[in-house]
Amino acid sequence: MASQSKDHALDHVVVVVFENRSLDNVLGRLYGPRDGKTFEGVTGRDLTNPIPDWAEHGADRKVVPYTVATDMDSPNPDTGEEYAHTNTQLFNILGEQNRFQLGEEISAPYNAPEAGRAPTMDGFVTDYISTLTGELGRQPTYDEYAQVMTGFTPEQIPVLNGLARAFGVFDHWFSEVPSQTFTNRSFWTAATASGFVVNSPVKNWILANDAETIFNRIEQHGRTWKVYVAEPDRLSLTGLIHHPRLKDRFDTHFVPFSQFETDAGNGDLPDFSFIEPCLVLGHGDYHPAFSRVLGHGVVIPDVDPPSSILGGEALLARIYNAYRAMRSPSGSNVWNTTLLIGWDEPGGTYDHVPPGPVPPPDPSAPVGQLGFMFDRSGYRVPAVVVSPWVAAGQVFNEEHRHTSLIATLREQWDLGAPFTARDAAARTISHAFTLDTPRDPHTWPTPAPHPVPRYIEDALLLGRTLSTLGKAAFEGIRGFADHHDIRIEGLPDDPRAEVPPEQALQIMRDFLAIHFPRLVPPTQVRQPPHT
Structure with a gap:
C-alpha cells in the first residue's frame, strides 16, 4: 500500500484542541528523573508560589507548594484567564486598584510588565486569591486558593497520559497569546487574531476578525476540510471567531462529531479535520469547572456539572479509537493520517516554565487590544502527536507553538507563503516521524477513561x-x-x-x-x- 510510507504520514491531519490546562497541570508527572527522559515536568522539583502579605488566611505559611490534585474539577471555581489575570500569574504584578477585580473590571495597564521583563511564574496564588475574593465576596481560605498549585497524576488522567507515553509529547509547546480562548484558537487556525486579545466583546470576532484562515488556504489549493463539533453542542466556536471568513461554509463544512467517526470508519476523512470538544453545554473539553460563582458574592453549588476532565478523557478515547481503527485501502487510514492533540491556553492553571518573546504577527501594526504588542507568548500547554510513524516514548524538547500546525501544513502540502510573521517563525512537527517501519496499530495501548458519572x-x-x-x-x-x-x-x-x-x-x-x-x-x- 503506497500510504504505508513515512512520506505519506501527513496526507491527512486530524487536530483536536481542548481547553484551559497547562502542561504541568495534566502532564507534569508523565515522566520523572528515573525514566531516563529529558522532560521538563514537575517530578523532583521544589515548586512553590508565594502567598501575598495581604492574604487574610495562610499568609504565615509564606508559600504554597505544588501538590497532587484531589478534585477532578480542580481548580474550582475556575481561575482567571483573561490577559490581565495572565499577566499577574506570569509576573506577580497586581496593581492595588485591580486587586479583587475580575476580567473587564481590571483597568489599564492591566497588570502588564514593563517591556523586556522576564516572567517569574510566581503570581498564580496572588491572582487566584484576588479572583476568588472578587467572586466570593470574601477572601478564600488557604485550602480554597491552594488548589491553583495542584496538578494531576497519570493514573488520574490515563487517556491523555497513556497516549503521551505511547507516542510523542512536546514539552515546550506554548500558547500564542497570554490570554484566553478566542485569541489563542484564532492563532491555531489563522496565525493571528486581528489584534484582539480577549473574548469580549464577542462581536469583535463575529464582525471584524477577517484574517485568512487555514481553511480558506486549503480550499484555494484544492484540498478538503471539515470542522467536527462534539454533541450536544450546536455551535462551532471556530465558525464564530472566524465568522467573516467562514460564514458561507457553515451549512456544508461544520458537522457533528458522530460524522467524524463515520468518516474515519469509511476512509472518507478530508485532508484536514478540526475537532471541537463540547465547549458550550457543560464540558467535554478538560476545562476546569467554569465557576460555582455567577457574580460578586453569588455562589451556587454544582452549577457546572463536574468533571470536564472525565468528559474530555472520554471524548479523547473516542477520537483515538476511531483513528486507530482506520483501515481503508485507498482513502484515509491510520498510516496516512496524523492525530495532533492540543490545547488552546492554560487558563490560569499553574506551570513553571516561563514563555519567551515571539515576533508580532504583523510587525507593521503590532499594537492590539488593551495595548498588547503581541511580542510575548502565552505559557505552556499539552501537545501530543499520534502516528504509527512516531516512536513510543518520544519527547520533543524544542520550542513549538500553535502556529507550528500552519507551518507544518504549509510545508507538507505546499500551501504557499506564511500567513503572518508568527507562523513564518514557527517550528514544524515534521521531525516527529522518525520510524521507517510503521508500528502495528494492534500493538498500541488501549487507554481506558474513568467513568463519566x-x-x-x-x-x-x-x-x-x-x-x-x-x-x-x-x-x-x-x-x-x-x-x-x-x-x-x-x-x-x-x-x-x-x-x-x-x-x-x-x-x-x-x-x-x-x-x-x-x-x-x-x-x-x-x-x-x-x-
Missing part, C-alpha cells in the same frame, strides 16, 4: 448550564443580532437583563438552527430564529 451526562443533555464559553457565545449572538437589527424571539430588549440558562440555551438553539443547520439533531423541529 451519569448525572453529568444528564446535565449536558438537559442543558441545565452554560459554560463560560457558552455565555460568551450567547453574548456574541446578542451582539450579532443587534448589529444586524435582528429581533430574536425570547431575547430581552435590555442587554443587561438576566437570561436564565435554559432560556438562553433555547434562544441559541433557535438562532443557530439556521446558521449551523448540520449541527441540529434530525429529530428536532426547527423553530424560526427571528421575526
Whole structure:
C-alpha cells in the first residue's frame, strides 16, 4: 500500500484542541528523573508560589507548594484567564486598584510588565486569591486558593497520559497569546487574531476578525476540510471567531462529531479535520469547572456539572479509537493520517516554565487590544502527536507553538507563503516521524477513561448550564443580532437583563438552527430564529 510510507504520514491531519490546562497541570508527572527522559515536568522539583502579605488566611505559611490534585474539577471555581489575570500569574504584578477585580473590571495597564521583563511564574496564588475574593465576596481560605498549585497524576488522567507515553509529547509547546480562548484558537487556525486579545466583546470576532484562515488556504489549493463539533453542542466556536471568513461554509463544512467517526470508519476523512470538544453545554473539553460563582458574592453549588476532565478523557478515547481503527485501502487510514492533540491556553492553571518573546504577527501594526504588542507568548500547554510513524516514548524538547500546525501544513502540502510573521517563525512537527517501519496499530495501548458519572451526562443533555464559553457565545449572538437589527424571539430588549440558562440555551438553539443547520439533531423541529 503506497500510504504505508513515512512520506505519506501527513496526507491527512486530524487536530483536536481542548481547553484551559497547562502542561504541568495534566502532564507534569508523565515522566520523572528515573525514566531516563529529558522532560521538563514537575517530578523532583521544589515548586512553590508565594502567598501575598495581604492574604487574610495562610499568609504565615509564606508559600504554597505544588501538590497532587484531589478534585477532578480542580481548580474550582475556575481561575482567571483573561490577559490581565495572565499577566499577574506570569509576573506577580497586581496593581492595588485591580486587586479583587475580575476580567473587564481590571483597568489599564492591566497588570502588564514593563517591556523586556522576564516572567517569574510566581503570581498564580496572588491572582487566584484576588479572583476568588472578587467572586466570593470574601477572601478564600488557604485550602480554597491552594488548589491553583495542584496538578494531576497519570493514573488520574490515563487517556491523555497513556497516549503521551505511547507516542510523542512536546514539552515546550506554548500558547500564542497570554490570554484566553478566542485569541489563542484564532492563532491555531489563522496565525493571528486581528489584534484582539480577549473574548469580549464577542462581536469583535463575529464582525471584524477577517484574517485568512487555514481553511480558506486549503480550499484555494484544492484540498478538503471539515470542522467536527462534539454533541450536544450546536455551535462551532471556530465558525464564530472566524465568522467573516467562514460564514458561507457553515451549512456544508461544520458537522457533528458522530460524522467524524463515520468518516474515519469509511476512509472518507478530508485532508484536514478540526475537532471541537463540547465547549458550550457543560464540558467535554478538560476545562476546569467554569465557576460555582455567577457574580460578586453569588455562589451556587454544582452549577457546572463536574468533571470536564472525565468528559474530555472520554471524548479523547473516542477520537483515538476511531483513528486507530482506520483501515481503508485507498482513502484515509491510520498510516496516512496524523492525530495532533492540543490545547488552546492554560487558563490560569499553574506551570513553571516561563514563555519567551515571539515576533508580532504583523510587525507593521503590532499594537492590539488593551495595548498588547503581541511580542510575548502565552505559557505552556499539552501537545501530543499520534502516528504509527512516531516512536513510543518520544519527547520533543524544542520550542513549538500553535502556529507550528500552519507551518507544518504549509510545508507538507505546499500551501504557499506564511500567513503572518508568527507562523513564518514557527517550528514544524515534521521531525516527529522518525520510524521507517510503521508500528502495528494492534500493538498500541488501549487507554481506558474513568467513568463519566451519569448525572453529568444528564446535565449536558438537559442543558441545565452554560459554560463560560457558552455565555460568551450567547453574548456574541446578542451582539450579532443587534448589529444586524435582528429581533430574536425570547431575547430581552435590555442587554443587561438576566437570561436564565435554559432560556438562553433555547434562544441559541433557535438562532443557530439556521446558521449551523448540520449541527441540529434530525429529530428536532426547527423553530424560526427571528421575526
